[in-house]
Amino acid sequence: MLPSHPALPSCRTALLALALLAGLMGQARAATSAGASAPLSEQERALHVLNRLAYGPRPGDLEQVERMGVKRYIDEQLHPERIPLPEDLQASLAALPALQMTSMQVFNEYGPPSFKRDASKEEQQAARQRASRELPPQFHMARLLQATQSPRQLEEVMTEFWANHFNVFEGKEWVLYWVGDYEKSAIRPYALGNFRDLLGAVAHHPAMLYYLDNWLSSGTGTPGARGRFKGLNENYARELMELHTLGVDGGYQQADVITLARILSGWTIDVDAMKAGASPFRFVAQRHDDGPKVFLGKPLQASGYQEGEAALDILASHPSTARFISTQLVEYFVSDQPDPALVNKLAQKFLASHGDIRAVLQTLFDSPQFWARSNYQTQFKTPYQFVVSALRAGDIPVRNSKPVNGELGQFGMPLYGWLTPEGYKYSQAAWLNPGALLRRINFAGSLAGGKSPIARAEGAPAPSNAEAPPLDAQQLLRTLGPAITPQAAAQIDAAPANQRAGLILGSPDFMKR
Amino acid sequence: MNRRHFLRYLGAAGSGAILVPIGLSGCAVVPRGDQTISRASHAPGQVAYGSPAARAHAQGDGAPRMVVVFLRGAVDGLNVVVPHGDPLYYQARPTIAVAPPGQANGALDLTGYFGLHPALQPLMPYWESGQLAFVHASGSPDGSRSHFEAQDYMETGTPGQHNTRDGWLNRLMDYLPAEQSPLQAINVGSATPRIFSGHNVAANLQTGREAARPSMIDQPRWSQVFDPLYGGEDALGKAYRDGMAARKQLMAEINSQEQQMANNGAPLPNGLSMDTARLGRLMRHDPRIRLAFLAVGGWDTHAGQGNGTGKLAGGLAPLGTGLATLARELGPAFNDTVIVVMSEFGRTFRENGNGGTDHGHGNAMWLMGGNLRGGKIYGQWPGLNQTALNEGRDLAITTDFRAVLCALSERHMRISDQALEKIFPQYAAGSKGVPALFV
Numbered sequence: 029m030l031p032s033h034p035a036l037p038s039c040r041t042a043l044l045a046l047a048l049l050a051g052l053m054g055q056a057r058a059a060t061s062a063g064a065s066a067p068l069s070e071q072e073r074a075l076h077v078l079n080r081l082a083y084g085p086r087p088g089d090l091e092q093v094e095r096m097g098v099k100r101y102i103d104e105q106l107h108p109e110r111i112p113l114p115e116d117l118q119a120s121l122a123a124l125p126a127l128q129m130t131s132m133q134v135f136n137e138y139g140p141p142s143f144k145r146d147a148s149k150e151e152q153q154a155a156r157q158r159a160s161r162e163l164p165p166q167f168h169m170a171r172l173l174q175a176t177q178s179p180r181q182l183e184e185v186m187t188e189f190w191a192n193h194f195n196v197f198e199g200k201e202w203v204l205y206w207v208g209d210y211e212k213s214a215i216r217p218y219a220l221g222n223f224r225d226l227l228g229a230v231a232h233h234p235a236m237l238y239y240l241d242n243w244l245s246s247g248t249g250t251p252g253a254r255g256r257f258k259g260l261n262e263n264y265a266r267e268l269m270e271l272h273t274l275g276v277d278g279g280y281q282q283a284d285v286i287t288l289a290r291i292l293s294g295w296t297i298d299v300d301a302m303k304a305g306a307s308p309f310r311f312v313a314q315r316h317d318d319g320p321k322v323f324l325g326k327p328l329q330a331s332g333y334q335e336g337e338a339a340l341d342i343l344a345s346h347p348s349t350a351r352f353i354s355t356q357l358v359e360y361f362v363s364d365q366p367d368p369a370l371v372n373k374l375a376q377k378f379l380a381s382h383g384d385i386r387a388v389l390q391t392l393f394d395s396p397q398f399w400a401r402s403n404y405q406t407q408f409k410t411p412y413q414f415v416v417s418a419l420r421a422g423d424i425p426v427r428n429s430k431p432v433n434g435e436l437g438q439f440g441m442p443l444y445g446w447l448t449p450e451g452y453k454y455s456q457a458a459w460l461n462p463g464a465l466l467r468r469i470n471f472a473g474s475l476a477g478g479k480s481p482i483a484r485a486e487g488a489p490a491p492s493n494a495e496a497p498p499l500d501a502q503q504l505l506r507t508l509g510p511a512i513t514p515q516a517a518a519q520i521d522a523a524p525a526n527q528r529a530g531l532i533l534g535s536p537d538f539m540k541r
Numbered sequence: 542m543n544r545r546h547f548l549r550y551l552g553a554a555g556s557g558a559i560l561v562p563i564g565l566s567g568c569a570v571v572p573r574g575d576q577t578i579s580r581a582s583h584a585p586g587q588v589a590y591g592s593p594a595a596r597a598h599a600q601g602d603g604a605p606r607m608v609v610v611f612l613r614g615a616v617d618g619l620n621v622v623v624p625h626g627d628p629l630y631y632q633a634r635p636t637i638a639v640a641p642p643g644q645a646n647g648a649l650d651l652t653g654y655f656g657l658h659p660a661l662q663p664l665m666p667y668w669e670s671g672q673l674a675f676v677h678a679s680g681s682p683d684g685s686r687s688h689f690e691a692q693d694y695m696e697t698g699t700p701g702q703h704n705t706r707d708g709w710l711n712r713l714m715d716y717l718p719a720e721q722s723p724l725q726a727i728n729v730g731s732a733t734p735r736i737f738s739g740h741n742v743a744a745n746l747q748t749g750r751e752a753a754r755p756s757m758i759d760q761p762r763w764s765q766v767f768d769p770l771y772g773g774e775d776a777l778g779k780a781y782r783d784g785m786a787a788r789k790q791l792m793a794e795i796n797s798q799e800q801q802m803a804n805n806g807a808p809l810p811n812g813l814s815m816d817t818a819r820l821g822r823l824m825r826h827d828p829r830i831r832l833a834f835l836a837v838g839g840w841d842t843h844a845g846q847g848n849g850t851g852k853l854a855g856g857l858a859p860l861g862t863g864l865a866t867l868a869r870e871l872g873p874a875f876n877d878t879v880i881v882v883m884s885e886f887g888r889t890f891r892e893n894g895n896g897g898t899d900h901g902h903g904n905a906m907w908l909m910g911g912n913l914r915g916g917k918i919y920g921q922w923p924g925l926n927q928t929a930l931n932e933g934r935d936l937a938i939t940t941d942f943r944a945v946l947c948a949l950s951e952r953h954m955r956i957s958d959q960a961l962e963k964i965f966p967q968y969a970a971g972s973k974g975v976p977a978l979f980v
Contacts, residue, residue: 241895244895246894256844256894256895256896258895259893259894260894261843261893261894266687271689276685276687276689276690282686411731440730440731441731447613447839448688448838450688456776457738460733460776460777461728461732461742461745462742462744462784462785462787462788463731463745463747463784463788464733464745465784466758466781466784466785467756469758470756470758473758473763519769519770523766524762527762527763527766530757531767531770534767536777536781
């Protein structure tokens with residue numbers, strides 16, 4: 029098959045020779061400076077942890093990590109509770125009222141008054157419109173503020189990782205109300221904790237119960253199965269095994285999907301309890317199938333609600349789960365082509381530590397694969413990683429989440445906006461394509477130009493040139509250090525001064541982490 | 542005997558799993574187990590359908606094109622092409638069945654046995670003119686009910702086989718004519734779908750209003766400084782250069798067309814139709830564009846699916862309009878185009894207690910095209926009684942989705958037998974049948 033741009037043969041040969049030459053020169057350069065397998069320098073190590081455990085360096089970060097040493101940085105990041113949150117970040121988060129509310133408070137404050145018998149269609153629609161207008165900007169803002177500004181960067185990275193692993197879609201009716209609390213109370217506190225706790229928190233949260241329909245599911249023929257709660261719903265049970273724990277090859281059958289759905293029948297959302305300000309999770313015994321069950325080859329004691337907890341125990345401690353989670357972690361932190369030896373090592377740690385996420389990550393960060401030069405600056409940033417790292421590198425405050433999320437939407441990765449439960453992919457194959465790359469370059473140019481609406485409050489007028497100067501290219505180069513290779517830096521230097529910052533953020537080097 | 546002859550032989554002998562039009566009016570549904578094709582192309586009832594055989598081969602510009610529309614989330618094929626002639630359908634779906642033709646929000650009758658979901662009314666003219674067909678009870682032979690695995694298998698064209706690196710549309714690009722263009726294939730959307738992944742490049746058509754807006758990189762002062770930065774032979778350098786080449790062509794096309802649209806005073810439609818209108822116009826004006834892919838999500842109706850109205854209808858209505866828009870905007874190129882709509886699997890035959898359906902098996906593939914032998918429902922209808930259902934719960938599959946794709950690739954896209962074996966490895970070599978889908 030011909031390449032997509034066949035040139036005349038002579039021309040092609042010449043191009044090929046040039047390319048070959050450039051390749052050789054590149055190799056020669058690498059050999060003289062670092063060598064293809066030479067260990068990373070201290071500065072490169074600092075960049076590496078800032079790119080993988082964090083969303084890239086902010087001004088001064090590189091120097092700081094170099095000073096303290098990557099070992100201490102990693103240790104600190106693994107214990108976010110020891111890192112104080114800056115006061116201005118706390119103040120910004122506190123200024124988002126919906127973020128302070130529990131699931132039931134949001135539901136009562138913003139929820140459609142459908143549970144009020146006398147609510148008209150118009151009232152319901154008005155409530156829904158208000159929620160759609162007011163809630164997403166606050167929840168998006170909370171995520172973006174923390175991702176760009178929190179010094180607890182690994183906590184941010186892992187919060188995103190797990191929120192994606194346990195994806196919910198804000199566009200599915202009631203999930204809109206709960207996605208903020210879902211991340212805040214079911215994901216974030218467990219991001220570096222224990223996997224079983226995380227799994228349990230997700231399983232009980234109304235956002236997940238609603239998103240994958242388990243709240244509707246009832247055991248077939250059970251006394252409480254009536255009206256819309258009449259039948260068994262397999263949706264959550266299937267994705268719980270396929271996507272949350274065992275993985276699609278994890279060794280379960282259709283019969284296990286049905287059994288798990290029966291086990292979880294009666295796990296629901298209690299709207300009346302929410303109206304009274306109580307927890308939305310409820311186990312309704314009258315809708316639970318209490319017949320005999322065999323799950324993953326094991327007979328299960330009929331024990332009502334406890335069956336669900338037992339099933340979660342089985343799934344959380346299953347070797348398939350250990351392997352599946354470990355593979356995803358290696359894909360996120362190391363390479364699109366996970367080294368089976370590293371996956372095995374992590375899976376063993378996962379099992380031995382009973383799902384201690386911190387211990388698994390420590391093993392990952394201690395591994396030679398994590399530090400291999402062949403894995404350094406090789407991962408293609410997802411749109412989210414690209415946007416957040418650009419905001420950090422340019423030290424650009426997010427004052428308005430809408431243009432950021434709008435841009436993420438154009439990139440195909442809006443916040444809480446993936447429809448289906450598998451979440452976004454992290455691979456280069458998914459995100460690197462011609463159209464998307466040009467879009468990134470355009471984003472970089474507009475951001476570097478200083479007049480992006482991101483940095484001004486909603487409705488504020490566009491600033492003048494004097495009020496919003498373009499980003500300082502020299503400062504960007506200092507911030508990013510070895511991320512921008514000397515060859516690229518030289519090419520950037522040759523461009524007109526007012527285009528250099530855009531070139532840096534739009535460069536191939538900045539697309540990688 | 543070469544394969545084509547062999548297939549003809551198979552057809553003549555009336556054996557094998559040749560696709561059979563089913564549910565023709567005045568013609569009984571082919572019962573399960575009946576492998577004869579005597580009713581296929583010579584059935585007396587056939588001419589009743591828009592008389593496709595009598596319709597002259599309509600002229601386009603001669604460059605064959607294919608548009609693949611993927612419905613992610615497993616659309617309920619039994620409510621798209623509704624077997625309203627079978628009481629078992631109504632028994633199994635007390636609240637979500639689409640009512641029989643003639644009733645409120647009832648199905649639009651197609652064959653007397655099958656009907657179309659009423660939300661797909663915009664497609665009825667294509668059925669009537671013999672340019673729309675369905676292959677019912679089709680799908681992937683792999684039994685996975687995982688969305689993501691099943692989609693992967695359909696997009697790689699290798700059911701049951703993990704780790705196929707490229708998608709079948711990308712492999713098909715290997716065999717398109719050598720008149721190379723960065724716009725040979727178009728993906729509508731931002732991320733690269735599995736079906737287009739591989740060593741050939743598909744250009745991206747942004748969705749929504751953004752697509753036509755001139756951007757920074759279109760200005761020479763910016764491209765001049767970015768060009769050297771992306772001069773490398775790595776994946777990023779290649780993507781950049783492909784992107785710039787496609788962008789130039791795309792912008793020239795889009796601007797001239799949208800300018801024309803504006804001059805005519807016609808507003809751009811919204812949502813999916815906006816994208817399909819743009820895609821259709823691009824393909825009409827540039828015959829080098831041979832392939833396009835478009836994914837539409839939101840079909841995973843586990844609860845509150847609705848019947849003739851409701852959630853599923855709410856998804857089908859814009860889809861039907863979007864497809865009709867695509868066909869219309871293709872203009873004469875519609876005669877060189879086949880649009881295939883597919884989904885990863887079907888849904889359970891019976892509705893669940895939540896007025897929805899769970900993950901099932903067989904589904905209907907939709908085909909639209911100017912020169913299609915449409916107005917027919919192809920395939921072998923397995924029936925809906927308990928013993929006919931797959932695992933006692935889902936519509937069974939009687940046509941492998943690759944049989945349909947092979948037929949389109951071979952008969953329409955003019956892909957050779959040898960190439961088909963590369964595009965659909967493990968299948969095409971021993972291909973079970975090619976339906977006579979085209980005039």
